[in-house]
Amino acid sequence: MEDQILALTADLAAVKSAAQVTNTMFAEMYYYVTIPLMVLIHAGFLLYEMGATRVKNVLSSGVKNLLAFAFTIAAWYLFGWWFYWALPTWPLDLAAGAGYMEISGIGYANAIALPWGDSAQYMGPNMADNASGVFWGAFALFAATTASIASGALIERIQTVGFVICAIVLGTAAWGIAAAWGWHADGWLVTEFGYHDFGAAGLVHAVAGFFALGVLINLGPRVGKFNADGSANHLAGHNMPLTVTGLMLIIVGFFGFLMACIILPGEGWSWYADKGTTIYGTPMTLSALAFNVPLAAAGGIIGAWVVTRDPFWMMSGCLAGIISVASGLDVYFGSTVIAVSMLAGMILKPCADWLEGLGIDDAVGCVTVHGTIGLFGVMMLGILGSGIPGLGAFAPDDTVAISIWGQFVGSIVMFLLGFVPGYVVSWIISKAGMLRIPDAVQERGLDAVKVPARAYPEGMASPESES
Amino acid sequence: MGYFLDNFAELMDADGAWIDIGMFIGGAGSSAAGWWTVIATVMLIGVLVKGNSDEQDHYK
Numbered sequence: 001m002e003d004q005i006l007a008l009t010a011d012l013a014a015v016k017s018a019a020q021v022t023n024t025m026f027a028e029m030y031y032y033v034t035i036p037l038m039v040l041i042h043a044g045f046l047l048y049e050m051g052a053t054r055v056k057n058v059l060s061s062g063v064k065n066l067l068a069f070a071f072t073i074a075a076w077y078l079f080g081w082w083f084y085w086a087l088p089t090w091p092l093d094l095a096a097g098a099g100y101m102e103i104s105g106i107g108y109a110n111a112i113a114l115p116w117g118d119s120a121q122y123m124g125p126n127m128a129d130n131a132s133g134v135f136w137g138a139f140a141l142f143a144a145t146t147a148s149i150a151s152g153a154l155i156e157r158i159q160t161v162g163f164v165i166c167a168i169v170l171g172t173a174a175w176g177i178a179a180a181w182g183w184h185a186d187g188w189l190v191t192e193f194g195y196h197d198f199g200a201a202g203l204v205h206a207v208a209g210f211f212a213l214g215v216l217i218n219l220g221p222r223v224g225k226f227n228a229d230g231s232a233n234h235l236a237g238h239n240m241p242l243t244v245t246g247l248m249l250i251i252v253g254f255f256g257f258l259m260a261c262i263i264l265p266g267e268g269w270s271w272y273a274d275k276g277t278t279i280y281g282t283p284m285t286l287s288a289l290a291f292n293v294p295l296a297a298a299g300g301i302i303g304a305w306v307v308t309r310d311p312f313w314m315m316s317g318c319l320a321g322i323i324s325v326a327s328g329l330d331v332y333f334g335s336t337v338i339a340v341s342m343l344a345g346m347i348l349k350p351c352a353d354w355l356e357g358l359g360i361d362d363a364v365g366c367v368t369v370h371g372t373i374g375l376f377g378v379m380m381l382g383i384l385g386s387g388i389p390g391l392g393a394f395a396p397d398d399t400v401a402i403s404i405w406g407q408f409v410g411s412i413v414m415f416l417l418g419f420v421p422g423y424v425v426s427w428i429i430s431k432a433g434m435l436r437i438p439d440a441v442q443e444r445g446l447d448a449v450k451v452p453a454r455a456y457p458e459g460m461a462s463p464e465s466e467s
Numbered sequence: 468m469g470y471f472l473d474n475f476a477e478l479m480d481a482d483g484a485w486i487d488i489g490m491f492i493g494g495a496g497s498s499a500a501g502w503w504t505v506i507a508t509v510m511l512i513g514v515l516v517k518g519n520s521d522e523q524d525h526y527k
Contacts, residue, residue, distance in 0.1 A: 074511055078504065116501030120490070124500070127488035161519040434519060438526050450525040 023266045024130050030264060031134035037256020038141035040249050042069050045148045047246030049155055050455075052237035052364050056445025057156045058455040064163050065151055071164050072147040072171035076140045077115060077123070080172030084139065084179050085109035088186040099186025100396050131269055138260040142179070142204065145257065147171030149208035150422070153366035154215060156222050156235075157442055160450075162434035166425055170211045174421045178203040181417075182410055183279055185391060190280060194390035194400035195410035198278050199258050199326030201377030202414035209371020210415050212362070214422025218430045221361030223442040232356050235363070238460070240312060247315035251297055254322055258289050258329065271392050281392025284330035292329045296321040296341040303345020310349075316365055317345035320373040327407075328381040331388055340380055344373050371418070375411045382407030 046065050053061040072080075086109035090096035098105035112132070115123045122132040147167035154163060182189040182203045189195035197203050226232055237243055262284060263270060263277045271281040278284050300321015304314045321341030325332055332340075352368040360367070382404035390406070391399045400406060429435045441449050472478065480486050490496070 071511070071515075074507070078508060078511075115504045116498075120500035124490065126490040127485075128490075159519075160522055161515055164515065164518075433523070441526055450522065 020266075027264045027267050028130045028134055031131075031138050031260060034256040034260035035134070035137045035141055038138070038145060038253050038260070041141075041145050041253030041257065042148060044246040044249030044251075044253060045151065047242050047249065049152045049246070049364070051239040051242030051244075051246060052152065053155050054235065055238045055455065055460050056447055058238065058447060059451040059453055060160075060446035061155050063451060064155070064158070064160055065148060067160065067164050068147050068151055068167035068171075069144050072144040072167050073140045075168045075172045076143040076176075077136075080143055080176045081136055081139065082109045082113040083173060083176030084184070085113045087177055087180040088184040089188055090180075092188045092192070100191065101185045101394075104180070104184060104186035131267065139179075142200070142257070142260075143171040143175055145253075146175040146204050146208045149205065149366060149370050150212035150215065152364035153212040153362045154219060155363045156446070157437050158215075158219055159434050159437055162426075162429045162432075165429060165434075166211075166215055166422070169421055169425045170208060170418075174207055174211055174417050175204065178207045178414060178417045181413065185279070185281055185395075189406075189410050189413060190390060191396075191399060193406035193409045194402050195406050196280065196282075196381060196385065196388070196390050196402045197327045197378060197410065198261060198280075198284075198330045199322075200261070201323050201326035201374045202410055203417075204374075205323045205326070205370040206374030206378065206411070206414040207418035209367045209369070209374055210418030211422035212418075213360070213367045213371060214419045214424070215426040216360050216362060216367070217423060218426040219436055221359070222363070223439045225361045226359065230359065232361075244311050244315045247319060251318055251322070255289070255293060258293060258326075259286060262286060262289075271394065277392055278330050280390060281394060282330065282389060283392070288330055291334045292325060292332055292337045293322060295334050295337045296325045296329075299338045299341030300324070300345040303342035304348055305345075306342075307346050308349050313349050313365075314345075316369050317348055320344045320348050320369050323370065323373045324377040324380065326374075327377050328385050331381075331385055336384065340377075340384075344376060347376075348373065371415075375415065378407050378411045378414065379404070 042065070046062060049061045049065055050058050085104060086096055086106045088104040089099045096106045098108055102108070111119055112122045113119060122129060123136070126132070147170045150166070150170055151163070158166075179187075179200075181187045182195050182197055183200065184190065187195075195202075222235060224233060225235060261279055263279060263281070265272050265274050265276055271277045272283075275283050276285055297318045298321070300317040300319065301314050302317075303321065304310075304317025308314065308317075321344055324341050324344030325337050329337075348365070348368060351372050352362070352365040355362060355367055362368070381402065385402045386404055388402045389395075389399070390402050426435055437446065447453075447455065478486060478488070
């Protein structure tokens with residue numbers, strides 16, 4: 001009998017060990033898969049922006065996009081990852097010490113997020129660590145996505161290296177700090193204000209959109225965009241099908257982006273042994289996304305169709321629909337999502353027209369789709385989700401719930417985290433002569449001047465250019 | 468900066484079980500990781516400086 005109990009105990013231990021290995025490998029695979037899915041966002045951005053560009057500048061736009069992707073990922077490895085872990089409590093705690101959950105602060109970041117010294121064990125191959133790499137990879141793609149969002153607004157007149165510097169600042173510093181403050185269980189916006197932004201409407205989209213606005217003010221419009229009387233001309237891109245397909249690919253990538261925002265159960269780093277959660281430790285399922293993301297996409301398309309009948313704005317509406325409910329994708333009911341995302345699709349074009357009326361040449365409506373609708377989404381959760389706990393059951397007793405006030409404070413912070421760095425960095429770059437491409441070069445076409453290849457060597461050219 | 472073991476047989480102990488491997492980047496536990504980070508950083512900055520110089524030449 002005793003022997004049988006011992007044998008059963010050994011068998012049970014073996015089964016538990018095997019189950020844990022399966023759970024660990026599933027979790028590793030789950031986050032790993034989000035990475036190529038998010039690369040699809042960049043494939044989409046590439047098509048989208050090249051399609052929205054005139055023939056004479058097509059490849060130049062592509063080069064800019066590829067470099068933003070590449071440099072942001074490298075910079076995220078070198079210092080962006082450190083920002084995210086180091087700064088959740090700063091500046092409320094000027095020393096940037098650890099927060100309540102003790103997974104933040106400069107000391108913690110120095111131990112796990114620097115590619116040198118003892119910390120290097122978490123920044124490269126390590127058989128004892130199945131988590132750091134896949135989390136880093138997912139966050140690197142979040143960073144690259146944030147940087148690439150701003151790219152479309154600036155096409156056809158921003159210099160390449162000047163843009164890359166902007167992208168690095170946006171993707172690593174601005175977004176890294178925004179995520180530390182509003183997308184981390186120790187983040188002060190979360191603990192002090194109950195800020196909730198599951199799908200990053202504020203801390204990715206609004207930050208990127210308003211960063212773009214800051215740059216646009218210093219960059220100025222494309223040659224020929226505005227007439228002497230201030231009226232605007234429509235500078236149509238050379239390939240609408242490319243643009244619309246690119247937008248749809250971005251939506252595909254969004255599924256990866258959003259699934260990466262879920263914390264799986266049963267691992268040492270999980271919030272719970274048996275329940276999936278948001279990054280804040282509040283309960284949620286992947287099924288919530290399966291309901292709400294397609295519904296949001298549908299609502300956005302329909303809303304934009306009602307107002308515009310234009311496929312470009314319908315696909316922009318699709319993006320806007322998802323962004324408008326991103327903050328509360330974990331808690332919204334499906335019908336709520338349809339209503340909110342349709343509204344976002346409807347207000348999109350009028351908001352973009354209003355911005356253009358102010359003399360801002362946002363080539364693809366980036367400021368509106370990501371900035372305005374991003375903040376709209378953050379505030380909608382304040383209106384529709386007030387009173388929902390902002391952190392999971394492990395949180396301190398005085399944790400603040402989601403509220404209109406908290407979401408409003410978060411909106412202001414996200415606006416400033418985007419706009420101020422965007423304006424300041426582009427101003428400095430402009431003073432260094434590295435921001436705006438000279439008007440004569442714009443007229444001639446960027447590809448002819450600085451790209452050793454032709455987009456369509458057998459035909460198709462802008463009438464006024466050499467490309 | 469070679470592999471962290473001389474041969475793959477060393478991945479198993481005498482009982483055929485995996486050894487406790489941990490970090491296996493080249494130069495694990497030394498300053499090598501930091502030096503590679505310095506080299507990569509210098510290369511990236513150098514590319515931006517040279518890239519900007521070339522770009523300004525295009526606009527002249």
